[in-house]
Amino acid sequence: MKNKVFLGIVYLVFGVLLALGPYSIFPVCKASMMAMRCQDTAKAELVLGILTIAVGVLLLIIKNRKFRIGLNIAAIPIGILAFLFPNNITGVCSNVHMTCRALTLPVLGIIGIALVVFAGINTVYLWRFASKGEIYDGICIDFQ
Numbered sequence: 001m002k003n004k005v006f007l008g009i010v011y012l013v014f015g016v017l018l019a020l021g022p023y024s025i026f027p028v029c030k031a032s033m034m035a036m037r038c039q040d041t042a043k044a045e046l047v048l049g050i051l052t053i054a055v056g057v058l059l060l061i062i063k064n065r066k067f068r069i070g071l072n073i074a075a076i077p078i079g080i081l082a083f084l085f086p087n088n089i090t091g092v093c094s095n096v097h098m099t100c101r102a103l104t105l106p107v108l109g110i111i112g113i114a115l116v117v118f119a120g121i122n123t124v125y126l127w128r129f130a131s132k133g134e135i136y137d138g139i140c141i142d143f144q
Contacts, residue, residue: 004059004068007122011056011075014115018082018108019049026107028100029093038092038100044085045108051078052115069126075119083112 022028022042055075086108092100
């Protein structure tokens with residue numbers, strides 16, 4: 001129970017940081033006449049943040065361990081994309097003195113990596129240690 005609530009809250013925090021961070025907490029460049037790459041990154045991170053929030057809400061609601069493992073596995077590509085969008089896919093402004101390069105890029109990278117690590121560790125935890133009475137012999141699972 002503690003793991004379920006803690007995990008859901010952590011995913012909600014990651015999701016809010018991904019969704020709202022590039023617009024308020026660690027902002028990208030302001031929208032102007034020119035379309036900037038960092039604004040596209042902010043839009044992509046908004047979508048990834050909403051997906052992470054959805055995973056967090058589902059983890060708070062769902063009790064089935066296998067479904068929770070699947071949600072954690074689904075969070076890994078979200079974290080990878082959260083890292084790749086500002087670094088490789090869309091990128092941020094090339095000037096090193098812009099706020100998106102100095103602040104948004106490292107923070108989104110850290111959040112993406114933390115999301116991947118957290119989801120991976122929790123997947124292993126749920127797979128190995130939270131089985132409670134399940135014996136896995138390599139072929140099937142017996143509940144005893």
